[in-house]
Amino acid sequence: MSFAEAAEQHLDDVYGYLAWFxxxxxxxxxxxxxxxxxxxxxxxxxxxxxxSVRTWLCxxxxxxALDHFRSERRRVRREQLAAATERFDERFxxxxxxxxxxxxxxxxxxxxxxxxxxxxxxxDAGSAARVLGxxxxxxxxxxxxxxxxxxxxxxxxA
Amino acid sequence: xxxxxxxxxxxTAQVEAPAQLRARVRLIAAQAPxxxxxxxxxxxxxxxxxxxxxxxxxxxxxxTRPSGTHVTHGSVFRAEAQPAPKAAASAPxxxxxxxxxxxASLRLRVAGVSDAVKRALHxxxxxxxxxxxVHVATAPHDRAAAAADRTAARTAADAGRRAADRRSHGTRRxxxxxxxxxxxxxxxxxxxxxxxxxxxxxxxxxxxxxxxVARRLRRRRAAAARVAPRPAAARGRAAQEPLICAKTRKxxxxxxxxxxxxxxxxxxxxRDA
Numbered sequence: 001m002s003f004a005e006a007a008e009q010h011l012d013d014v015y016g017y018l019a020w021f022x023x024x025x026x027x028x029x030x031x032x033x034x035x036x037x038x039x040x041x042x043x044x045x046x047x048x049x050x051x052s053v054r055t056w057l058c059x060x061x062x063x064x065a066l067d068h069f070r071s072e073r074r075r076v077r078r079e080q081l082a083a084a085t086e087r088f089d090e091r092f093x094x095x096x097x098x099x100x101x102x103x104x105x106x107x108x109x110x111x112x113x114x115x116x117x118x119x120x121x122x123x124d125a126g127s128a129a130r131v132l133g134x135x136x137x138x139x140x141x142x143x144x145x146x147x148x149x150x151x152x153x154x155x156x157x158a
Numbered sequence: 159x160x161x162x163x164x165x166x167x168x169x170t171a172q173v174e175a176p177a178q179l180r181a182r183v184r185l186i187a188a189q190a191p192x193x194x195x196x197x198x199x200x201x202x203x204x205x206x207x208x209x210x211x212x213x214x215x216x217x218x219x220x221x222t223r224p225s226g227t228h229v230t231h232g233s234v235f236r237a238e239a240q241p242a243p244k245a246a247a248s249a250p251x252x253x254x255x256x257x258x259x260x261x262a263s264l265r266l267r268v269a270g271v272s273d274a275v276k277r278a279l280h281x282x283x284x285x286x287x288x289x290x291x292v293h294v295a296t297a298p299h300d301r302a303a304a305a306a307d308r309t310a311a312r313t314a315a316d317a318g319r320r321a322a323d324r325r326s327h328g329t330r331r332x333x334x335x336x337x338x339x340x341x342x343x344x345x346x347x348x349x350x351x352x353x354x355x356x357x358x359x360x361x362x363x364x365x366x367x368x369x370x371v372a373r374r375l376r377r378r379r380a381a382a383a384r385v386a387p388r389p390a391a392a393r394g395r396a397a398q399e400p401l402i403c404a405k406t407r408k409x410x411x412x413x414x415x416x417x418x419x420x421x422x423x424x425x426x427x428x429r430d431a
Contacts, residue, residue, distance in 0.1 A: 004184070004188065008187070011175050011179070016173030019173055020173075029178075032179055032183070033183060036183045092171065093173055096168075119165060119169060150164050151164055
């Protein structure tokens with residue numbers, strides 16, 4: 001698989017993951033472009049035996065997103081803005097109900113991240129854990145906690 | 159709404175990248191270089207280069223590996239009269255393809271103090287070595303030691319002549335000479351001991367008042383006083399034997415406690431100018 005084919009095939013996945021992780025589609029677009037630029041530079045280091053292209057691109061995207069949050073002096077303010085529910089004036093997805101959108105805004109960035117990887121991108125526990133840099137058990141625990149929060153939020157809304 | 163319903167609704171969500179971002183990523187992907195493949199032509203170029211590098215590496219390893227045997231050339235040269243370049247040429251030639259560690263020691267006995275010591279140091283450095291120690295002893299000039307000095311001069315002159323005879327044969331190893339018995343070295347070592355013993359007995363007899371011995375000793379000292387001063391060459395030869403020159407200073411004052419009493423060597427005799 002060439003890099004152009006990989007980029008064409010997994011662009012939506014990377015963008016969706018970053019959009020759910022950052023909660024900002026504009027920032028997600030910038031970070032997606034930066035992710036593929038870095039992937040182009042590091043494409044020779046990609047080893048298919050160690051994981052799929054999608055997993056590798058999601059790892060790069062997460063690194064790029066964390067670097068974005070850490071790089072500037074406004075890191076703390078950006079993280080706070082990213083975590084603030086008032087910041088989300090856009091929809092995560094067009095097909096989601098308003099209650100679920102509101103419940104998703106109530107999650108933290110880490111919880112939205114694991115939901116995006118496991119549910120939106122449909123990665124298995126091992127791949128998602130490799131992207132997040134945690135153990136598969138921890139990844140599953142984090143997903144269950146996020147789903148429980150969403151369930152409680154929807155129950156309160158109903 | 160249960161978790162299963164939440165999951166089902168979340169799975170219906172589809173996030174698509176905007177067309178602007180897609181075009182931008184395509185532009186980035188277009189900059190990717192074509193994938194490298196190991197073609198037969200590249201293989202033909204790479205295999206000889208790798209083989210040459212491996213051969214060079216093996217040659218370097220084999221040539222620098224020590225053989226494990228330790229060859230020692232323990233010859234001791236007697237290089238008194240040997241010129242420096244000739245002495246350097248006598249070093250054994252190293253065998254090819256092997257690392258050989260050489261260890262050699264050289265002992266030089268020379269006549270004359272300053273020039274000879276310089277020459278010995280020059281020979282040592284020409285052989286690629288360095289001086290470990292330098293021993294220098296000279297003869298005193300006092301008159302009390304005149305009789306013994308004559309003996310020393312004669313002894314040293316004999317030793318010098320024998321040494322000069324040996325010098326004419328060139329460089330010689332020391333070990334066979336030791337096995338065969340070095341007569342010159344034996345004279346230098348043993349004759350002073352006999353002279354010291356004779357002088358000690360005479361001094362003891364003089365103090366004890368034995369007339370014949372005292373008269374003989376007085377005649378000998380008078381004869382020694384009439385002897386002309388030693389030539390420079392004799393003094394120079396006497397300087398090579400430190401025992402003779404040093405121990406005659408104690409002849410006149412033995413303690414009498416034993417036969418060899420008072421014959422101890424002075425700590426540091428004056429250096430011969």
